[in-house]
Amino acid sequence: MWFRLPVAAALACCTIGTHVSAQERGDAIPASLTGLPGDPARGRRIVADRTRGLCLLCHSAPIPEERFQGDLAPPLAGAGTRWSEGQLRLRVVDPRRLNPDTIMPSYLRRDGLTRVAPAWRGRPILEPQEIEDVVAYLATLREQP
């Protein structure tokens, strides 16, 4: 359902966090957050690492060496056929913009949160270049689950 909300996503421009200005168009952020391309191999490592990307807590992914994967959220397999890189980028950066009720956190958000533990305060879940790496990896997932 959350991808059928073009009106909510039709926001021209927004500032996420404190230093990254992400240009939204439609339901996508077309340009790299850093101006640099992502590295899919690094992205795969971030997705597989449940203390960094945290993705596998809720999603499954075609990462067979990680046995314990979640099923709260749609499988990541085939994500690269369902979404463009720009759409994937917005969905990692700020999924709440598409669906305010989603349980997925906004990975670049660093303020407006409640009771963040001191070790994480003022930090996004992933840094912009890490998000680029994850987006590059997700775009390579062309096979359906």
Next chain:
Amino acid sequence: MRLPGAAALTLLLASPLGAEIRPDERRSDFHQMSPETRAMQTDDTANPGMLAVLDGEALWRAKAGPAGRSCADCHGDARITMRGVAARYPAWNAARGTPVGLAGQIDICRADRQGISAWPAESRERLAVTAYVAHQSRGMPISPPGDPEMAAARERGGRLFTARMGQLDLACAACHDDNWGKRLGGTPIPQAHPVGYPIYRLEWQAVGSLQRRLRNCLSGVRAEPFPYDAPELIELEAFLMQRAAGLPIETPAVRP
């Protein structure tokens, strides 16, 4: 009042988080466990939590403080006098004007009746006496008290339960109301009814309190955990006990 289009749409989309568990679907997390873990709980000779209960029984009888008074000197045989008590906590303490959990009530007894200081949170002794008292209610339905003051505390606890917290911006309800039964990184998400505390948790290799468990979850969403015995933790407990009303007490429960 007219709202701009985008704001109106946001309001329409923002349905309240945390649809409650249907009463007929409510059940103890016991039923989600492996047969081995269930057997460990139900066999008292295999349940490691029973060691805390036995420990607590000895402490119940031990004379302490300047008056040399034991719990039993006032309360007698716990098997009779403590039956059903844990099913009614947290309870309103009128003298202190605050809701009090079972362990907090033991602190109060120590201060007022025995004239000695409280045991530290998560100490062996505090967990043991709490486990011994709660064990006397095993099999009895959770029956939260009706005081209006407790209703207010429960309401605050309920708001915390549905409040997003931490860097991961997650509410308790997002997992335990909306996604119980699914797998979080391979682990089934429980409905999270506090039916068996203090529990023996295999992950801890120890007996621990509901507050310890709540603090684990808060750390998990990268929130700053409330300190032990903070009002917020008592209010959350009061809310959770209401949410679990009618389910039987299992203390000492075993959990993965």
